[in-house]
Amino acid sequence: MNLPTPLNKDWVATGKATYDLKCLACHKLSDEKLVGPGWAGVTKRREPVWIMNMITNVDMMLEKDPEAQKMLEECLVRMPNQNITQEDSRKLIEFMRSNDGEK
Numbered sequence: 370m371n372l373p374t375p376l377n378k379d380w381v382a383t384g385k386a387t388y389d390l391k392c393l394a395c396h397k398l399s400d401e402k403l404v405g406p407g408w409a410g411v412t413k414r415r416e417p418v419w420i421m422n423m424i425t426n427v428d429m430m431l432e433k434d435p436e437a438q439k440m441l442e443e444c445l446v447r448m449p450n451q452n453i454t455q456e457d458s459r460k461l462i463e464f465m466r467s468n469d470g471e472k
């Protein structure tokens with residue numbers, strides 16, 4: 370699935386605000402691992418739907434998705450459910466795309 374460009378600037382800003390509040394404690398914007406993997410390149414290695422499921426339905430992903438389970442084995446911490454809406458998860462993806470250099 371290809372998401373449209375140019376990026377929606379308002380969504381990037383809202384996504385960043387959510388990141389600062391709810392994700393920054395565990396995720397860096399570089400490729401460096403903190404508690405969870407750094408976000409650099411995440412939109413290149415994962416499909417948008419996969420990212421959205423990880424954000425809105427992490428328990429299902431950790432139970433069923435082999436890629437998510439592999440990360441859990443490496444990180445040894447379960448990403449908590451943060452009660453993010455579909456709408457906010459889409460804005461987070463816009464922020465991740467911006468972090469990956471999309472305009």
Ligand code: HEC
Pocket residue numbers: 387388391392393394395396404405406407411415420423424431437440441442444445446447448449451453461
């Ligand atoms: C308490 C720490 C923690 C917080 C807070 C957190 N995460 Fe995570 N996240 C993780 C861990 C750990 C993983 C790896 C999977 C696992 O072990 O559960 C992960 C994995 C991910 C992945 C997959 C990364 C990849 O490289 O494929 C995405 C996307 C993600 N988180 C998004 C978010 C978003 C968006 C937020 C904020 C709304 C958030 N996370 C908040 C710990 C956290």
